[in-house]
Every structure is written in C-alpha cells, then in structure tokens.
Amino acid sequence: MVVRPLNPGEVDAVAELIHRSTNDWYKKSLGREIFSGRPRDCRIFPETYESLDPGCGLVVELDGKLAGVCFYHPRETHVGVGIMAVAPEYARQGVARMLLDKVLAEAGTLPVRLVSSAMNLDSYSLYTRAGFGAVMAYQDMRIPSDAPLPPVPMTHGSVRPATTADLFPMVDLEENLAGIRRAKDLAHFIQNPGGHWRTMVYRDQSGKIDGWLTSVDHAGCRMIGPGVMADEHVALALLHAQLSVPRGGWPIFLVPTHESYMIAELYRWGARNVELHLMQVRGPYTQPTGLVMPSFLPESG
Secondary structure, three states, X not given: OEEEEOOHHHHHHHXXXXXXXXXXXXXXXXXXXXXXXXXXXXXXXXXXXXXXXXXXXXXXXXXXXXXXXXXXXXXXXXXXXXXXXXXXXXXOOXXXXXXXXXXXHHHOOOOEEXXXXXXXXXXXXXXXXXXXXXXXXXXXXXXXXOOOOOOOOOOOOEEEEOOHHHHHHHHHHHHHHHOOOOHHHHHHHHHOHHXXXXXXXXXXXXOOEEEEEEEEEEOOEEEEEEEEEOOHHHHXXXXXXXXXXXXXXXXXXXXXXXXXXXXXHHHHHOOEEEEEXXXXXXXXXXXXXXXXXXXXXXXXX
C-alpha cells in the first residue's frame, strides 16, 4: 500500500469511493443509505477540501486502485480531520490506520480534532487506539418537512447574513468561546464559492456579534453547521433563521446532548433524532464556554 496526495484527476473516483464506502457501512449497520443521490454528488467533499487546503487530500493506492481517502485541515490552533472512507473490499486491511498515521505525522505537536459517528465502533476504536478521547456528544437532528416552524424565537438581538466585515469578529468569537481559530474556513463560508453556502450572524442590541451559523445546501450534503453561539437562545435564533430559508431538502444539524433546554425546544419544533456523533480530540482541549454546532464539511470538531 502507498499513501500519496490526491491527484486533481481523481476527484470523480474519490467521490464514488466516498459514496460507496459510506452507503455500504450505513446499509449493513443501520439498514439505510446516507447518500440518496448520484456518486458524483459527493464531489462536494474533495472539491471543498482541496479548495481550502490544496495537497491535504490523501489516498491509499493498492494494486493500482484507490483503497481509501482522507482529508485533513491545518489551522491556526489545531488540525482537523475530514471525511475518511475505505473501499469495502479493502476493509480491515489497515488502510484507515495508514491514512490516520500520515495525518498525525503531518500535524506534529498540534492538537488533532474530528467528529465521528458514535454508532461506528470500528472508527471509534481506530481513533481511541491512536490516542483520541471523546470530549463531546451530539444529537443529529432533523425537522421533517411536514412540521411547520413556530414563530421566530424572542431575543434581544437580531439575525442577518454575514458579510466580509464580520469575518474577524466571527473568528475571534470562535476562539473566545471554543478555543479554536480557523479564519480560512469562515472566509470560505462568507465568500460562498459554488453558491451553496449560507452564513448568518447574531448581533446583540449594541451590535456585537454573539454567534454565527453557516449551512450547506447541496445534493451531496445538506447540513446546518458549523457555528458557535454565546448561549442556547442565540443558537435557537440562528437555527430558526437557517431553517426558514427554502432549500433543496431538509438538512440535519448537530446539537450538544447536554443542551437540554435547546433540545426540548427543538422537540417542540418537531425535530427528530437521526444519529449520534462524538467530538474526539488528540492533544490539549479546552471546554467551550459557549455552544458549538459542528459539521461534516469541513470537519474541525
């Protein structure tokens, strides 16, 4: 097996690998597929990752075929591990561990963060054996299309679309509340390449930004997140604003399991649980002082 950088001409092959590998696991383990569209819809993953971090996509080649793929994101405060997929026919042959070892070597002394399914014990074991620890649990939730949203939650601030002038206040807020900094990601969300990103900020009465939340609406990924907020009231206002925008389908969003007030309110909105995910970290970790809603694209924990 050989680990090497992803070549530009392999985007379609990587998209097909992500589609096939992920659907294979979900169908065998949970009786359903996660990607309902075409394999090429999963191009959004390599295209986004390569746009943000050229050369940080890794593949394992075995006998001239792509056996696995993984993406990583070097940031100011940490390294994020993005989607990892292994072709079903190469499962349990050390492909994922080979990719992870390469990412850890590239990370050096920086903390490494990821979000992974709590229902996939193989991946959980892969990461914990490599020194990761689970630091936060999330409920994947979705509001069905037949559940009308309630009125806008009452707050003392307002929600509006993010602009380039908001970039560094947003970056600073995430560092203050969650202990990580990733200006490159936030600039990508605001600039909206491809037209499928939507980012909103919450401002209090003085005009200070107390939260932000982005989303992606694409056939390969419909999700609200990532975002950080000062408290659950800000989070609910931002989430309501995102859910109120017409989309191609109803997205999922991740809510910390300990946020009981927010979760109870979301149940009142008609939300249902879809899955559970864990934030796992290797290295130093600071407990957030605000509310964090992560995403799978791009993952940074």
